[in-house]
Amino acid sequence: MKTRTGLVVGTVLSLGLVTGCGGGDEDAGTGTKATGSPKASASAGADGEPVYKGERIPGLAAKPAWSLAQKDGGEYSCPGDAAFDGQDDKGFPATRESVCQVGDAFVLVQDRTVPDEESEAETPTVHLVAHVYDAATGEERKSLTVKCEYDPALEKQPSLDSLVQVGEWKDGSPALLIRTCESTAGSGLKAATLKKVYTMYDPNGRELGSSTLTGEGNRDLPVVRGHVEMPDGEVTFAPIGGGKDFVLERFLADETIFGTGQGYVAKYDGAYSSLRLADRTTDEIVWNTDDDVTPPSELRGEGGDIKDGHKDLFPLRGDRATLMWTPLGSSESVITTVDLPTGRTVATGPSVELSLATTDLAKIVVSPDGKTAVSNFGEGALAWNTETGAELWRQEADEKNIKPLLITPGGVLYARLDDGETAALAADTKELLGMVPEGTELPEAFSSSGYTLVDTADGLFAFEAEKA
Numbered sequence: 001m002k003t004r005t006g007l008v009v010g011t012v013l014s015l016g017l018v019t020g021c022g023g024g025d026e027d028a029g030t031g032t033k034a035t036g037s038p039k040a041s042a043s044a045g046a047d048g049e050p051v052y053k054g055e056r057i058p059g060l061a062a063k064p065a066w067s068l069a070q071k072d073g074g075e076y077s078c079p080g081d082a083a084f085d086g087q088d089d090k091g092f093p094a095t096r097e098s099v100c101q102v103g104d105a106f107v108l109v110q111d112r113t114v115p116d117e118e119s120e121a122e123t124p125t126v127h128l129v130a131h132v133y134d135a136a137t138g139e140e141r142k143s144l145t146v147k148c149e150y151d152p153a154l155e156k157q158p159s160l161d162s163l164v165q166v167g168e169w170k171d172g173s174p175a176l177l178i179r180t181c182e183s184t185a186g187s188g189l190k191a192a193t194l195k196k197v198y199t200m201y202d203p204n205g206r207e208l209g210s211s212t213l214t215g216e217g218n219r220d221l222p223v224v225r226g227h228v229e230m231p232d233g234e235v236t237f238a239p240i241g242g243g244k245d246f247v248l249e250r251f252l253a254d255e256t257i258f259g260t261g262q263g264y265v266a267k268y269d270g271a272y273s274s275l276r277l278a279d280r281t282t283d284e285i286v287w288n289t290d291d292d293v294t295p296p297s298e299l300r301g302e303g304g305d306i307k308d309g310h311k312d313l314f315p316l317r318g319d320r321a322t323l324m325w326t327p328l329g330s331s332e333s334v335i336t337t338v339d340l341p342t343g344r345t346v347a348t349g350p351s352v353e354l355s356l357a358t359t360d361l362a363k364i365v366v367s368p369d370g371k372t373a374v375s376n377f378g379e380g381a382l383a384w385n386t387e388t389g390a391e392l393w394r395q396e397a398d399e400k401n402i403k404p405l406l407i408t409p410g411g412v413l414y415a416r417l418d419d420g421e422t423a424a425l426a427a428d429t430k431e432l433l434g435m436v437p438e439g440t441e442l443p444e445a446f447s448s449s450g451y452t453l454v455d456t457a458d459g460l461f462a463f464e465a466e467k468a
Contacts, residue, residue: 050459057454057463058424058434059412060443064461065451066138068108076108077160079130082167082177082223099166103174103203104449105141106133106462109164113157123149123183126157130164130178132205135447138462142205148181151194162220169200169208170226170239172260174448176201177223194218198228198240209241225262229253246281259319259340266313272328275311277340287343289323296334296348299327313338314362316386317370320346326354333377337386347389353379365404367411368446372427374404374413381415383427393430406443409450410465414442426468433468 050069056062068076078098100106112127128146133139148158162179169175181196196218199210211228213221222229227237227246235253238245246262257263257280264286267276274290287293289311299309309327316322319340326333335349354377364375372392374383380395381402395402401418402425408414413427414436422436436442443452443463450465 050461052454052456052461053458054440054454054456055437057436057440057443059408059410059414059466059468060452060454060463061466064454064463065136066462068138068460076110076131079107079109079164079166079176080159080161082165084165085222085229098161099445100453101135101174101445101447102132102166102176104135104447105203106135106447106451106453107131107164107166107176108133109146109160111160124152124157125149126160126163128160128163130176132176132201132203135451135462136449136464141203142201144176144178144201144205146178146180148179149183150181151183158220165223167200167223168225169202170243170262172225172263174203175208175226176203176205179220198223200226200240209239211238211240211242225257227262248280248283252278252280252283256315258313258315258321264340268311272310275313275323277313277343286341289343292343293323293338294345295325296336296345298334298348298351299325312362314364316364316366316373317368320370320386322364322373322386324354335384335389337389347385347387349384349386349389350382350391350394352377352382363404365407365413367407367427368409368448372407372411374407374415374427376401376403383413383430392428406445408443408452408465409446411468412465428468431468 050067052064052067078100081097081099084097100108108131110129110131112129113125114127126148130144130146131140132142132144134141146163148163150158158181165177165179167175167177178199178201179196180199181194183194193214195212195214197210197212200208202208209226213228221231223240224237227239230236230238235248235250236245237248252265255265258266258277262280264277265280267278274288276288277286278284279286289295309325309330312324312326314322314324316337321338321340323336323338324333325336331353332351333354334351337346337349338344339346362375362377364373366373366386371385371387372383373386374381376382381404382394383392384390385392402423403416405414405416405422407427411427412433413425415423415425417423422442424433424436425431426433441455443454446452446465451462452465454461454463
């Protein structure tokens with residue numbers, strides 16, 4: 001599934017919490033209390049709290065809101081991506097990404113697995129504890145114990161990022177996925193069995209739903225919007241916690257999801273054919289660009305006829321998307337904002353030089369509120385207001401090439417320049433706010449409450465996004 005969540009911290013963190021505590025330890029899948037999981041030891045600002053020694057990062061507050069200190073014997077990592085299917089957005093093989101943010105929370109995972117030579121258990125077991133922290137305060141909301149039995153003769157030891165993952169619930173809201181598992185050895189006529197329990201939690205650690213799958217082929221299946229992607233020819237999506245399955249053709253299962261809930265997929269019959277938007281769960285066509293969408297007036301010829309051409313759909317926020325129209329024989333595309341459930345044109349934006357080759361590589365960076373979009377379609381960066389269509393700014397001919405990376409909740413655009421430097425710009429005006437210090441880990445994602453994690457040699461620091 002070509003939907004990905006941004007990486008925040010991709011390395012293992014040897015850290016101990018030094019901020020306020022809360023929540024309780026719970027055995028994932030059973031609801032029973034676990035013992036010995038780490039607890040917060042002090043409030044923010046207490047002695048021993050790590051001090052941020054790096055240069056200030058433009059777009060972030062001057063001081064961290066809270067921090068995690070290095071601590072011997074306590075290693076923490078970020079979860080994996082629940083929708084990961086072994087490919088990147090272009091379909092090429094990729095490694096699993098790490099994701100820390102779940103809505104307004106951060107999740108860090110501690111590995112408490114006892115080495116085989118030291119364990120007294122009959123069956124090798126991976127033992128993890130997932131901690132859910134309030135992203136703004138660092139207060140621990142919940143800790144969940146994760147255990148997975150495995151047979152070393154049949155499989156590798158399950159990895160941390162395959163057992164604790166960040167995904168989305170059925171309505172598209174952020175959720176935490178926990179996979180617990182137990183292996184039963186064969187005896188007599190009874191064959192060996194492997195059970196994998198898929199349980200999802202909201203950012204407060206409350207259970208949303210749980211399903212148990214049995215069999216070797218059901219161990220590490222992708223989970224897309226609260227549905228397990230089952231391994232068959234046509235792709236069956238089985239809802240976690242119960243409900244009606246739905247089936248997609250393989251090529252549709254790999255397409256970008258547009259909109260909220262279970263969303264929509266875009267269908268094309270060719271480069272210059274009508275674009276059809278289909279409901280993912282039913283495959284019913286919601287609208288098509290030939291009959292249900294009003295093309296922008298800029299596409300009309302001298303006689304008032306609409307020039308046919310190519311259409312490209314890009315995700316925005318919620319149930320809106322960017323629909324780009326490129327007339328036949330032209331490299332000038334018109335940007336529009338479309339309402340996904342109805343096909344109604346919300347706004348007509350600026351025109352941009354475009355080619356079919358560059359649309360395949362294009363990425364539109366959107367602000368968290370969905371109002372500002374920035375992209376570089378090959379002829380320089382362009383920013384526009386998705387609600388009004390107004391052009392906000394355009395890269396000048398004498399400026400360095402701007403590759404947009406992320407817009408923060410404060411309206412700061414992080415962008416890579418053609419000399420390899422990273423700039424912080426005001427997303428609405430292109431004003432240069434500063435350069436990201438060389439060697440500093442660039443924030444790649446924020447919680448819904450506006451916080452990001454910065455990893456340094458001295459510890460992990462939570463910073464609030466600053467207004468541009």
